[in-house]
Amino acid sequence: MARFIKSNEPSAGKAPGSLVxxxxxxxxxxxxxxxxxxxxxxxxxxxxxxxxxxxxxxxxxxxxxxxxxxxxxxxxxxxxxxxxxxxxxxxxxxxxxxxxxxxxxxxxxxxxxxxxxxxxxxxxxxxxxxxxxxxxxxxxxxxxxxxxxxxxxxxxxxxxxxxxxxxxxxxxxxxxxxxxxxxxxxxxxxxxxxxxxxxxxxxxxxxxxxxxxxxxxxxxxxxxxxxxxxxxxxxxxxxxxxxxxxxxxxxxxxxxxxxxxxxxxxxxxxxxxxxxxxxxxxxxAIGNRLNEIMKILTIFAAIFIPLTFIAGIYGTNFENVPELKYKYSYYFFWGIMATVAILMIRFFKKKGWM
Incomplete structure (x- = not known):
């Protein structure tokens, strides 16, 4: 039986003063x-x-x-x-x-x-x-x-x-x-x-x-x-x-x-x-915790977007990509990726986002 209100069903329809x-x-x-x-x-x-x-x-x-x-x-x-x-x-x-x-x-x-x-x-x-x-x-x-x-x-x-x-x-x-x-x-x-x-x-x-x-x-x-x-x-x-x-x-x-x-x-x-x-x-507190999680995920996504763009270019199937036949293209490619990532991280820290 509910505590906030009791059911009056037993007395429903009875005359006032009925003892129920x-x-x-x-x-x-x-x-x-x-x-x-x-x-x-x-x-x-x-x-x-x-x-x-x-x-x-x-x-x-x-x-x-x-x-x-x-x-x-x-x-x-x-x-x-x-x-x-x-x-x-x-x-x-x-x-x-x-x-x-x-x-x-x-x-x-x-x-x-x-x-x-x-x-x-x-x-x-x-x-x-x-x-x-x-x-x-x-x-x-x-x-x-x-x-x-x-x-x-x-x-x-x-x-x-x-x-x-x-x-x-x-x-x-x-x-x-x-x-x-x-x-x-x-x-x-x-x-x-x-x-x-x-x-x-x-x-x-x-x-x-x-x-x-x-x-x-x-x-x-x-x-x-x-x-x-x-x-x-x-x-x-x-x-x-x-x-x-x-x-x-x-x-x-x-x-x-x-x-x-x-x-x-x-x-x-x-x-x-x-x-x-x-x-x-x-x-x-729950909202702040969620915001912190979303911030970290967003930073990671922002870092990987340009890297994905670069990887996408060099992952194409075109035969005539000038850098493909260069002797140090692989190392040059990783250097660009690392440089972009480091620059973005430094930028985020300078803005106070990390």
Whole structure:
């Protein structure tokens, strides 16, 4: 399945809000985990029945529901009923090719963006969709598969580090988004190191292998750019959102996050331009190498043209060629050939062509 766009064929012709999973199934069975916490207490559960989610909702605590595996549409539908989530939102959650977006509703805020990681073996950027439904005292995160990047956030909750346990659901949403954006920076840094190393290789040895690497990195940077630029729009919208769910104390953190993702976008654009420059340098180097080869061939051809002319005259079959019966004609002939060649070489050097 293409990474830049997912096929919507399964949902073609269906009514808006139809729950159809679009993407690759990455888990055999869905997993639902719950973390319910406040400043004094933390409880963590793994549940099998979606209906149990509401048991852990309390006005004075934050309930984080993590859903892993989006292929089970029945679970997603039931969660939508329990938390009054609009069918169009559920449709976006199930479409793993959904563009990053931000939407406000009466009871919640909906966010969708990509979690990125750089696979050093395949040298590809891998993406998993993250959807967040943010309510006043709860946060539901929908994942294609279990991800490790949020483990530090869970450790902060468990060890009561930072202000996450004192904050509300909006600060938890900020912590998750901050982790996602930090991971964008890590991906860009890993690709950027390889791109910068290519610059010297392009000048020293512009081989077909270098061209292949430039093309591959250009594709991956374009994928990063396609993902990160709309994510910046999402975070800007969130930072300027006037909604009671987003408390005033969280606004400075969201504005700082806006600066961080702007830095990620600028870095992506810089590496994209650098790769374009490297491609131009590669083409120029190949062109210069071809010009050098053509120059040498042209010089040789220019030297041999008059020699061929002379040899052609004395290679004719006319009987009366005066020089043919001269005793030293052979040596005289070679002397003329050598003299013409030497004079032409000296002329080419004087002109700077050799």
């Amino acid at each position: 999973f679009i993407g690759n199934q990455k888990l055999d069975q869905s997993i639902i985990k719950i973390s319910a916490f406040d400043a004094h207490e933390l409880n963590e559960y793994t549940i099998e029945d979606v209906d149990e989610c509401t048991r852990y909702l309390t006005p004075d605590s934050v309930t984080w529901v993590s859903v892993y595996g989006l292929h089970d549409t029945d679970n997603i539908k039931r969660l939508g009923e329990l938390f009054s989530i609009h069918p169009l939102v559920l449709e976006d959650i199930l479409n793993t090719g959904q563009r990053p977006k931000f939407e406000e509703y009466d009871e919640y805020i909906f966010l969708v963006l990509k979690i990125l990681r750089f696979d050093t073996e395949s040298m590809l950027v891998q993406g998993d969709q993250l959807s967040i439904v943010l309510g006043d005292n709860y946060l539901i995160s929908f994942h294609e598969q279990p991800v490790d990047i949020f483990q530090p956030v869970r450790e902060r909750i468990r060890k009561h580090r930072g202000r996450i346990r004192q904050g509300k659901s909006d600060y938890l949403a900020y912590a998750l988004l901050d982790t996602v954006v930090d991971n964008y920076i890590i991906c860009i840094e890993k690709i950027g190191c390889n791109v910068e190393e290519l610059e010297e290789a392009v000048l020293e040895d512009p081989s077909p292998d270098i061209l292949s690497q430039i093309t591959n990195y250009k594709r991956e940077v374009n994928y990063l750019r396609k993902t990160i630029r709309p994510a910046r729009e999402l975070i800007i919208s969130l930072a300027h959102c006037d909604n009671e769910i987003l408390r005033e104390s969280t606004t400075p953190y969201l504005k700082d996050l806006k600066d961080l993702i702007s830095h990620a976008v600028e870095a992506t654009d810089n590496y994209r331009e650098m790769l374009s420059d490297q491609l131009g340098i590669y083409n120029t």
